[in-house]
Amino acid sequence: MTSVTKRIGAPRTNLWESLGFARVWGFFRSVRLALVLILALAAVLLIGTILQQVPPSIRADGAAYEQWLEQARLKYGPWTDLLEHLDFFSVFQAPYFRALIALLVINIVVCTLNRWRSISITVFRSRVRMTDGFFQHARFNATFESPMPAPEAARRMKRSLSFARYRVNTETGAQSIALLADKNRFSVYGTFLTHLSIVLILAGAVIGGVFGFKDPQFVVAEDSTRGVAGTELSVRLEHFADEYYLDGRPKDFRSEVTLFKDGQEVKRATIRVNSPLRYDGITFHQSFYGQTAVMKVEDSGGRELYRGGVPLSWQTRDGGRPAGLLTLSEQGISVWVIGPRPGENDPLVRPGEMRLEIYNPDGDVDRLETLTQGEPKEIDGLTFTFERESRFTGLKVVKDPGVTIIWVACTLLVLGIVVLFYFPRRRAWALLTERPDGTTEVKLAMPSQRNLSPAGDFRRLRTRVGRVLLSTSATLRSKDGEGGDRA
């Protein structure tokens, strides 16, 4: 960096110092901390890829978590308890993971604040006149002898360098003209753009978590309508279809739905895996599907208590049979409707049958019955009929207001990297000193850069300057960083 830059950013009052804030600021200002955090995050994420992770919904359910740990024990043996204790099965929810992210955010923000002013000064108020020492010691330098007077040489250089997309400033002094050529000067902001967009992505994730919701198990049976909790929307499934290739691989899953808002139809759509339905900031994704039992329940007087599809979207614990819940609130009973285990001969529930587990208001099993399709059966004064099978669709309903922010931030992230890498800032200084005989000595210098050597740019610049000064053969001395004098 040039000598004009000064580290500014943290206020420097006595209070600031005495409370130890300066030390905290100094801690968060360091790139070394950034490196440590990056490596620590990489390590935690690696654990998360190598070790099996428990889904958060299971983690929240004590019994289910115990069961999950049992199967983990088969894999990890005696290590299981230690791994569990270290939160290694749920690293992405672990406090230390969140702490690392929080530290990274503070690190990025402090580094940005710390460097913003000094970098802005080099962009907007870069020094034009440099000392002789600078020209002598710059990593890349060259001296030219030009037959023309200094103002003419400066004018030519300016025109030529502007043509090469350098922004040129000159300062005329008593004995000499100083010149600064600056290319891609805003590129240095690319580093802020990239780092701040990481913060923005995390902000988007937080906003989505706070203001959004998701229901990954939104089940609708064919020919039935279901409301989306917390909104005025409801979805009716007209038809679900699944198609397969000849080799049995799935080809297409699609749900034909009608969307209602406040009971009014607002949209008809076909939801596929790669084409969700979007409406009012809410998205419906095709997620899973299954079997539905269309049931009819009547009381002894022939009054219809229930008629419609019962989606068998659950699985029984005993052997993976599809099951769905039918609730008769008036009678205070709930009925589990259980279908045959798919793909094999189920001795308990045969194809074309449904098994009922009827629970009384106390939650105890009252009756176990088996229904055959199309045959009404009277159970405790109620007539149950399994009319036919149909399908249900499992949609994932998502509202995530953070997504837009995340896409904007991602664009800025890539943009920042590209600007930083492919449009690097280049600054060259020149000092033109006119001699009494009307000729001019021109010194040209470019400092080295930490990320990538500007050797190629300096060589092109030197050739260009040499040409316009009409003295390509008159280069006195040149250093291009590789030690060779190539004049």
Next chain:
Amino acid sequence: MLELSRYAFIAAIAAVSAALALHVVAAIPWRGFSVLSLAGRGAMATEASPAFRATTGRFAITLGVNAFLFLTAALILRTIEAGHGPFSNMYEFSLAFAWGTLAIYLYFDARYRLPAMAFLVLPVALGLLLYATTLSDEIAPLVPALQNDLLLTIHVAVAILAYGAFTVAFGAAVLYLIRSHSEVDWLPSHSVLDEVTYRSVMVGFPMLALVIILGAVWAEIAWGAYWSWDPKETASLVTWLIYGGYLHARVMRGWSGDRSAWFVVGGFAATMFTYFGNYFFSGLHSYA
């Protein structure tokens, strides 16, 4: 069409192997010993060896270019036959990875003349191609989640170029480390190797960012969540973080040089882990 693609694939394997062999021949200093000297014409052979080595080196590069062209043909023919980009299973992806590696390697070789790089990069390309021979090359239809031509093409095409760039960066970083630990005169200077490493990471790093972002865009469409901590997602993020670490370390006092070269070696290990991850972990990417 598929037959032709297979022939081009086999030709590519042959060309990569031959290129590697010729690079080895060109690298051996035939001083005082050569095949010809065995035939009793030692003096002449010794004098002819620099020219012989140069010619062999040129042939090796030409063969590398040929391998690239054969592989390009194999991929194009397969794309025509399948009706989608060759990015939907490990066979196609391995060919594409080898293709990306060759593309980036040939670019840097043309620019910097780095014959030594062949010893690290060509074995990786050859390994990927040989690995592909163990996989089924049948064209399987796309499952619903992959039925997004635009995203499938860009997401994976950018990924193979990023992986190719990281392979080249790995080659340059290893040469850098070799140069640090032994006195060898046939390797390029530290500054050239550092520049090649950095420049290839400059290619790979934003591309991997794009791969992850496009993956997130696609995941939001198809799975309803832009990020699910799916193992492949997470592994690619780990890879990106390691290269991010490299970019910071390289300009830090005490971390430039060997230490930052080790980051690139680690990054390549993470790249391979991400690539072969399907064998270690299950997840949403399990079809690949």
